[in-house]
Each structure stands twice: as C-alpha cells, then as structure tokens.
Amino acid sequence: MTEAFIYDHVRTPRGRGKKDGSLHEVPSVRLAAKTLEALRDRNGLDTTEVDDIIMGCVDPVMDAGAVIPKAAAFEAGYSFRAPGMQISRFCASALDAVNLAAGKIIAGSDDIVIAGGVESMSRVGMGMSGGSWYMDPSVNFPAYFMPQGVSADLIATKYGFTRDDVDAYAVESQKRAANAWKNGYFSKSVIPVKDQNGLTILDRDEHMRPETDMQALASLNPSFQMPGEMGGFEAVGIQAHPEVERINYVHHAGNSSGIVDGAGAVLLGSRAGGESMGIKPRARIRAFANIGSEPALMLTGPVDVTEKLLARSGMQLSDIDLFELNEAFAAVVLRYMQAFGISHDRINVNGGAIAMGHPLGATGAMILGTVLDELERRDLNTALVTLCIGAGMGTATIIERV
Numbered sequence: 001m002t003e004a005f006i007y008d009h010v011r012t013p014r015g016r017g018k019k020d021g022s023l024h025e026v027p028s029v030r031l032a033a034k035t036l037e038a039l040r041d042r043n044g045l046d047t048t049e050v051d052d053i054i055m056g057c058v059d060p061v062m063d064a065g066a067v068i069p070k071a072a073a074f075e076a077g078y079s080f081r082a083p084g085m086q087i088s089r090f091c092a093s094a095l096d097a098v099n100l101a102a103g104k105i106i107a108g109s110d111d112i113v114i115a116g117g118v119e120s121m122s123r124v125g126m127g128m129s130g131g132s133w134y135m136d137p138s139v140n141f142p143a144y145f146m147p148q149g150v151s152a153d154l155i156a157t158k159y160g161f162t163r164d165d166v167d168a169y170a171v172e173s174q175k176r177a178a179n180a181w182k183n184g185y186f187s188k189s190v191i192p193v194k195d196q197n198g199l200t201i202l203d204r205d206e207h208m209r210p211e212t213d214m215q216a217l218a219s220l221n222p223s224f225q226m227p228g229e230m231g232g233f234e235a236v237g238i239q240a241h242p243e244v245e246r247i248n249y250v251h252h253a254g255n256s257s258g259i260v261d262g263a264g265a266v267l268l269g270s271r272a273g274g275e276s277m278g279i280k281p282r283a284r285i286r287a288f289a290n291i292g293s294e295p296a297l298m299l300t301g302p303v304d305v306t307e308k309l310l311a312r313s314g315m316q317l318s319d320i321d322l323f324e325l326n327e328a329f330a331a332v333v334l335r336y337m338q339a340f341g342i343s344h345d346r347i348n349v350n351g352g353a354i355a356m357g358h359p360l361g362a363t364g365a366m367i368l369g370t371v372l373d374e375l376e377r378r379d380l381n382t383a384l385v386t387l388c389i390g391a392g393m394g395t396a397t398i399i400e401r402v
Contacts, residue, residue, distance in 0.1 A: 004102035005281035009369035014357040017121035017259035022202040024122040028064040032072035032118040035265035050082040051110035056093020056117030058360040092395035095364025099288040111273035116265030116365035144296035146233035149224035151298040152329035166330035170255035177351025178210035207258040207357040222249035240296030255330040260357030264365035286398040287313035301394025302386040321380035324371040326387040327352035
C-alpha cells in the first residue's frame with residue numbers, strides 16, 4: 001500500500017479576530033496564498049505537479065467563499081493545473097483536509113497534495129454561513145442544540161472540574177505558549193504576513209497574554225451563564241443529562257479559545273512525490289478517524305475518536321509520545337486527560353488555542369505542524385492530534401516521524 005508522508009508545513013501568525021487586529025486588512029484568500037507561496041518557495045515545488053489543494057473554511061462566505069484554495073492558488077501564482085477543494089467539518093476542517101489528502105495519496109490517485117485551512121474571523125463573523133443546526137427546530141431539537149460554551153460548562157459540571165481547575169489550565173497554556181515563542185520553538189514554521197510593499201504586518205501570535213494569572217482570571221464573569229439560564233439552554237443540557245441538577249458556569253474569555261485570523265498548510269505526498277520534489281519526508285500519516293459523539297456534551301468527541309483510532313490502528317496510549325488537542329475550552333482538555341490518565345507534560349506542551357487563538361478552519365493544520373516540530377525538537381517519534389467539533393463529532397490523526 002502507498003504511504004502518505006508529510007514533507008513540510010507552515011502557518012501564519014494568529015492575529016486578533018477584531019477590527020483592530022493586525023490581520024483584519026488581509027482577506028482570507030491572501031492568508032491562504034501566503035502559506036501556498038511559502039511551501040512552494042521553501043521546497044522548490046513545481047506547482048504543475050500539485051494534484052490537489054484541499055483547505056478547510058468553516059464560514060466560506062463573502063471574501064472567504066467561492067472555493068478559496070483555488071482562488072488562493074491563483075493569488076499565489078501557482079500553475080492553473082493545480083485544482084482546489086474547500087471543505088468544512090467545523091473546527092476539525094483543516095485536520096480533515098490533511099486526512100483527506102492522505103487518503104487520496106494512499107489510494108494512489110494523487111502524489112502531491114497541499115492541505116490545510118484558513119479563517120479570517122475578524123472579516124467573516126463566526127456563524128455567518130448560517131445553517132439548520134442553529135435555526136431549524138427539526139434539527140436542533142434532536143441535536144440538543146446549545147452554544148458550545150454551555151456544553152463546555154456541562155462537561156465541567158458532569159466531570160467535576162471547578163473554576164479554579166479551568167483557570168489554572170488556562171494560566172499554564174499562556175505560560176507554555178510564551179515559553180515556546182521565547183525559545184524559538186515556532187520559528188521554523190511560522191511565516192510572517194507582509195503587505196504588498198514587503199513590510200511585515202504580523203510575525204507573531206498577537207492574542208497571547210503571558211502575564212495572565214489566577215487573580216486576573218478570577219475577575220472575569222462566566223461567559224455562558226446568561227444564555228444557559230436566560231436562554232433556556234441549561235434546561236436542554238439537563239434534559240439530556242438528568243444526573244446534572246444544575247450547570248456550574250466556569251468558562252469565560254480567559255479559559256476559552258481566542259477568536260483570531262490565520263491560515264496553515266501541510267505539504268503531503270507519496271514517496272514518489274517526494275522524490276519528484278527532491279525532498280525527504282519528515283513524518284508519515286499512521287492512521288486517522290472521525291466519529292460522532294454525544295450531541296449535548298458535544299465537545300467530548302476527542303475521547304471517543306481516540307478510542308476508535310487506537311483500536312483501528314492496533315496501538316495503545318503508551319505508543320503515543322505527545323498529544324495535541326485543540327483548546328476550544330479548558331474543560332475539553334481536562335476531560336481528555338481525565339479519561340485516559342494522561343499527564344499534562346504529554347499534551348499541548350507548547351500551549352494552545354486558549355493562549356494563541358483558534359482560527360476555526362485552520363487550527364487542525366496548525367496543531368499538526370506544532371506537534372511535528374516538537375517531536376523533532378525532543379527526538380520523539382509518535383503524536384496523536386485531535387479536535388472537538390460542533391454538533392458532537394471528533395477527528396484524530398496519528399503521525400509518526402520517518
């Protein structure tokens with residue numbers, strides 16, 4: 001069977017997802033194009049040989065619409081022969097793009113594929129693409145629809161995580177991200193975003209608050225108590241989980257993922273594809289899987305998909321050196337560590353989305369690249385990457401250094 005290898009990866013810095021954020025002036029297509037340009041230039045890539053470009057984008061509307069990877073290929077000066085495809089599986093879109101690329105390579109249909117994602121949350125607001133999950137009662141009743149933050153608080157309540165627990169996790173995420181930047185752990189893969197005059201707009205994640213401490217977080221009010229109590233979503237959660245008498249609201253802006261702009265991309269290929277590019281692989285895609293999970297808890301999909309992926313791959317938790325789980329909310333990671341007995345020194349070792357932000361359609365590619373770089377830095381071999389997903393799903397991928 002043909003194997004799928006990772007040859008390179010890049011990402012932009014994450015800009016604050018507000019109108020005063022540094023990347024607000026940069027359209028999604030330009031952010032995506034920057035990653036395509038970097039992969040081409042770093043690897044001497046002949047773009048006529050690119051079999052596909054697959055990118056996730058959760059809200060593909062306005063200037064993020066119209067098959068953004070193909071538009072980005074034009075913007076980046078790629079050959080017209082390079083096609084593009086846009087996908088969405090909410091927060092796991094970019095990791096699913098990587099998995100889809102790997103599947104095409106393993107099937108023998110493609111030899112060189114670029115996969116990743118992009119999201120400009122300052123330009124296209126979260127949920128702008130609409131959808132029946134939010135608005136159609138025939139869908140959101142059986143789905144136990146509620147805002148993700150209320151689900152995160154339901155998880156914290158059900159599994160016993162206190163406000164101090166989630167705040168302490170958030171403080172550590174900030175410390176780890178600051179340490180990683182200070183020591184240059186991201187310098188190999190983060191590409192600066194420049195304007196048309198070549199002047200740097202942003203070369204560093206700007207959402208971070210390394211000075212964050214427990215006292216500062218204690219001053220923040222819960223973000224999801226009002227929709228939970230006044231909007232009736234707490235009743236939805238209790239209907240699905242009657243063992244919970246009332247929800248303890250513990251999440252807020254400081255222990256939840258940040259709204260940011262950014263793009264990430266991964267260069268994948270077969271062994272023959274790598275030989276044609278004249279470059280050596282850094283890792284192989286060992287296995288990947290998707291799953292649906294309990295919809296009211298919604299964000300526990302990483303636990304379920306990890307169990308499925310390990311069973312299908314014949315691997316054990318002890319076979320995994322590092323874990324990377326998107327920090328959508330602190331309770332998501334705490335529950336994952338609790339479920340598997342994973343110590344914090346093996347997961348999200350360089351911080352995560354609580355500190356650096358979560359550009360929805362791009363994050364999966366970003367965290368895959370982050371953990372690959374860390375495997376190399378520590379001279380370790382295997383990592384598992386996973387994300388929770390809206391509506392109750394999970395996606396996971398195991399990579400192994402070559």
